[in-house]
Amino acid sequence: MVEELDLRINEYLQEKFSLSVSKSSYFLHSNWQEFCLSIGQDHSIDSFYLPRSFQAHLNQDSEFLTLNFLHEFFGHGLFAENHSKGRELHDLEQILYEEEKKNFQDKQIPIKELKSFREDNPVYKNIVQSYDENLNLQEGFAMWLEWLLAKEFLSEDAFWEKQEVYLRRFGKEYQNNISLVKEFISYSKTLTPHALLFDLGLPKHYDKNVLLEILNKIYGKKFDDLQLVLLYGSQKPESDIDLFIVDQESYNFFNGWLDVYAVKEDEIEMVIKNLDVGVTDALFTGELIHGSKDYLTNLKNRALSVPITEKAVYYNLSKSKEQKEYHEKLDDERQKKIALSYSLSYRRNALELKKGNKPLTLKKLKELYDFEKLEERTSY
Numbered sequence: 323m324v325e326e327l328d329l330r331i332n333e334y335l336q337e338k339f340s341l342s343v344s345k346s347s348y349f350l351h352s353n354w355q356e357f358c359l360s361i362g363q364d365h366s367i368d369s370f371y372l373p374r375s376f377q378a379h380l381n382q383d384s385e386f387l388t389l390n391f392l393h394e395f396f397g398h399g400l401f402a403e404n405h406s407k408g409r410e411l412h413d414l415e416q417i418l419y420e421e422e423k424k425n426f427q428d429k430q431i432p433i434k435e436l437k438s439f440r441e442d443n444p445v446y447k448n449i450v451q452s453y454d455e456n457l458n459l460q461e462g463f464a465m466w467l468e469w470l471l472a473k474e475f476l477s478e479d480a481f482w483e484k485q486e487v488y489l490r491r492f493g494k495e496y497q498n499n500i501s502l503v504k505e506f507i508s509y510s511k512t513l514t515p516h517a518l519l520f521d522l523g524l525p526k527h528y529d530k531n532v533l534l535e536i537l538n539k540i541y542g543k544k545f546d547d548l549q550l551v552l553l554y555g556s557q558k559p560e561s562d563i564d565l566f567i568v569d570q571e572s573y574n575f576f577n578g579w580l581d582v583y584a585v586k587e588d589e590i591e592m593v594i595k596n597l598d599v600g601v602t603d604a605l606f607t608g609e610l611i612h613g614s615k616d617y618l619t620n621l622k623n624r625a626l627s628v629p630i631t632e633k634a635v636y637y638n639l640s641k642s643k644e645q646k647e648y649h650e651k652l653d654d655e656r657q658k659k660i661a662l663s664y665s666l667s668y669r670r671n672a673l674e675l676k677k678g679n680k681p682l683t684l685k686k687l688k689e690l691y692d693f694e695k696l697e698e699r700t701s702y
């Protein structure tokens with residue numbers, strides 16, 4: 323069963339999330355107690371994952387073998403291989419491993435001695451700290467993926483039956499795990515499984531349809547009011563997702579991974595007339611996700627044909643001031659940085675407009691700026 327599922331599930335994960343488990347391996351143990359004793363592990367737990375070696379170890383005789391396999395190999399494996407916190411833990415474990423090898427000179431290490439060596443080791447302290455800090459994130463994700471894969475490949479009931487047995491076996495403490503997975507399941511049902519992965523900090527791989535599904539969930543009935551949705555910004559798996567939206571009501575929001583910059587439909591004309599570089603950049607560099615192509619072309623043509631006015635210069639300067647003030651009020655470092663960079667861009671845009679240049683995109687604005695700096699340096 324386990325061997326047969328391995329390939330099928332990796333294919334599924336690759337196709338759905340563009341993620342897979344490729345460095346991890348799994349081991350089925352017929353004598354679980356003996357194996358656990360040999361490595362100093364608690365044998366009352368039927369399975370575990372070792373981030374140090376990317377290994378899932380499973381009690382072959384467990385009634386939940388297949389579910390445990392989903393949990394350890396795919397849940398913890400995917401996290402350890404793909405999440406920045408997972409990789410961080412693996413790297414720390416590798417450093418500790420090297421130190422242990424050096425200290426014990428490759429001899430078979432008695433568990434007791436190893437334990438006392440680790441107690442005084444600063445790397446080990448970091449590992450414990452990193453593990454504690456990310457326990458809910460890691461465990462919640464592994465349980466949620468176990469649930470998702472059980473639903474797809476076994477049955478959802480099987481997952482919940484295991485939770486009941488584990489609750490009886492491990493007592494009240496396990497209730498936390500159940501609450502945790504319920505929270506994760508609820509998020510993924512409300513905003514889609516992709517949204518959950520993005521929220522947890524896993525690499526963001528998506529296409530137009532993934533984004534449309536999420537937007538449908540966020541906006542609900544109001545989705546039909548969206549005139550235009552553009553995807554812009556860096557679009558890297560580790561970066562936030564930047565969307566530019568023209569809407570009837572318009573509100574900006576940032577939820578930790580999705581940054582929506584919205585302009586009201588009846589204000590877009592005015593904004594373009596003022597050559598707002600935050601908006602024209604989105605129009606000229608963004609990918610059309612939703613709305614009519616003609617509408618977008620129309621807006622772009624407007625930006626290309628409007629004359630540069632004193633009002634536009636003043637508008638960009640006041641936007642620069644607004645972003646600067648916004649920057650001072652913010653606490654979040656990332657948002658602070660973005661606001662400051664926008665403040666600078668608006669200011670530079672105003673200066674270019676004054677000179678008769680119309681940059682329209684941040685890239686062009688930077689090119690103009692770099693060129694002028696070069697000219698300044700080379701003119702004596």
Ligand SMILES: [Zn+2]
Binds near residue numbers: 393398465
């Ligand atoms: Zn786990």
